[in-house]
Amino acid sequence: MRESVLDVAGKKIFVAETGDGPPVLLLHGGGPGASGVSNYSRNIAELAKEYRVIVPDLPGYGRSTKGVDRSDPFGYLADSIRGLLDRLGLDRAHLVGNSYGGACALRLALDTPDRVDRMVLMGPGGIGTTRALPTPGLNSLLDYYTGDGPSRLKLEKFIRTHLVFNAAEVPASVIDSRYRDSIDPEVVANPPLTRPSGPNALRTLWRTDLTRDRRLARLPVPTLVLWGAADQVNRPSGGRMLADRLPNCDLYLVANTGHWVQWERAELFNSLCADFLAGRR
Numbered sequence: 001m002r003e004s005v006l007d008v009a010g011k012k013i014f015v016a017e018t019g020d021g022p023p024v025l026l027l028h029g030g031g032p033g034a035s036g037v038s039n040y041s042r043n044i045a046e047l048a049k050e051y052r053v054i055v056p057d058l059p060g061y062g063r064s065t066k067g068v069d070r071s072d073p074f075g076y077l078a079d080s081i082r083g084l085l086d087r088l089g090l091d092r093a094h095l096v097g098n099s100y101g102g103a104c105a106l107r108l109a110l111d112t113p114d115r116v117d118r119m120v121l122m123g124p125g126g127i128g129t130t131r132a133l134p135t136p137g138l139n140s141l142l143d144y145y146t147g148d149g150p151s152r153l154k155l156e157k158f159i160r161t162h163l164v165f166n167a168a169e170v171p172a173s174v175i176d177s178r179y180r181d182s183i184d185p186e187v188v189a190n191p192p193l194t195r196p197s198g199p200n201a202l203r204t205l206w207r208t209d210l211t212r213d214r215r216l217a218r219l220p221v222p223t224l225v226l227w228g229a230a231d232q233v234n235r236p237s238g239g240r241m242l243a244d245r246l247p248n249c250d251l252y253l254v255a256n257t258g259h260w261v262q263w264e265r266a267e268l269f270n271s272l273c274a275d276f277l278a279g280r281r
Contacts, residue, residue, distance in 0.1 A: 001037075001044075005063065008083040014063035015084070016055045019048025022117070023093040024277060025081065026055045029259075030100025030125065030193040031163065032144045032155055033178030035062035039098060042266035043273070050274055054093070056084060058101060060192025062181065067190050074126055074208055078108035085115060094277045098122040098262055099234065100193065103210060109223075110215045118277050119223045122261045122269075123231050126210035127238035137162030137233035137259065144182070145191040152179045162232045165258040211238075216245040223249045224276045226269065228257035250276070 001018045016037050024047060028039035036055035037044070047053050057064040059080050069076035081104060085093060094117050097105030102124025109116040134142070140158045144150055156175050160167035181187075210216070223246055227239035236253060243251040252272065254261050262269045275281075 006084065006087050008080060008087050011059060011065040011080065012063075013059065013065070013080065013084055013087075014057040015088075016044075017053065018044060019051055019053045021051045022277070023088075023090055024051040024053055025085075025093050025095050025105075026053060027081065027095065027097040027101025027104050028055075028058060028061070029098045029102075030058075030061075031141055031158065031178075032150065033180070033182035034100075035181060038174075038177065038181075039101075040262060043262050043270055046266075046270040047274060051094070051277065054088070056081070058104065058192075060187070060190075066184075066186040066192070068192050070194070073193075074103045074107040074210070075111075077104035078111055081105075081108055082112060082115060091115070092117050094118045094120075096120040096122075096273060096277075097124060099259065100125050103127075103208070106210055109219060109221045110210070110213055113219060113221050116221045118279075119221050120226065120273050120276060121223065121242070122226045123228060123234045123236075123259050124210075124225075124238070124242075125234060126208050127234060128209065128211050128241055130209040130212070132235070135162075135232055135235060137231075141193065141233065142195050145188065145194070150179075150182050150188065152176075155179050155182060163259050164264055165228065165230045165256050166264070169264070211241050211245065216242075217247065219246055220248060222276075224272065225249060225251045226254060226261045226272065227251070228254050228259055228261050228264070230257060231259045233259040 026040045028036045035057050060068045095105035102121040103126035227236045239251045257264050
């Protein structure tokens with residue numbers, strides 16, 4: 001796997017690449033300690049058999065520059081990934097996004113649909129977020145750096161209780177690695193994902209509810225939405241919302257699966273993803 005750190009509009013973005021073929025960007029979720037390669041550890045090699053797989057660490061995470069624009073986080077992420085496409089010399093690419101990365105992919109497609117070939121979203125963020133109270137899983141995520149601060153126990157509870165359907169399948173090594181990354185001093189000082197606050201909090205909250213964006217109804221990008229039926233971070237009803245609004249959207253609800261479809265159901269995900277991006281039925 002090739003690794004590099006690229007300058008994108010004055011920010012550093014870490015990128016891992018492997019494989020040849022049509023370019024596919026894998027955009028990771030926003031949980032504490034997340035990074036691109038770790039979130040897609042069960043998918044990269046399989047997809048690389050057919051695609052040029054590009055796996056960045058989103059701004060604020062991993063080896064990329066820390067900090068995001070809190071007033072418009074999804075717009076900031078989308079601008080950064082679009083800048084990465086420019087830096088890589090790519091006019092278009094497929095986008096695959098989980099959770100926070102799914103919101104980034106969708107916002108990028110809404111802003112510049114000509115840059116996206118096909119899109120796969122797994123439990124994306126920003127879907128119906130102002131229509132009900134936050135889920136227990138989202139509360140756990142947003143509270144990680146508050147109160148008594150980050151701890152391995154808090155992270156383990158978040159992952160085993162809210163991120164996956166079968167807690168026993170998550171090895172301790174995954175939690176240990178995520179915890180080490182979550183306590184990077186730069187991240188602790190400036191967590192990338194927090195509750196909106198301040199005088200513009202309501203405006204920010206509405207900005208991050210992508211189902212209120214009228215452009216959804218005319219977005220031409222072919223989209224596959226995968227949602228774990230037992231997702232406790234982002235409500236599975238969000239899948240139906242997207243299917244109702246997007247004009248070219250397939251929806252697959254995955255039984256006995258939580259928020260991490262690409263990890264818990266890797267074989268299914270890899271097959272569906274590879275076929276959909278290739279346009280195979």
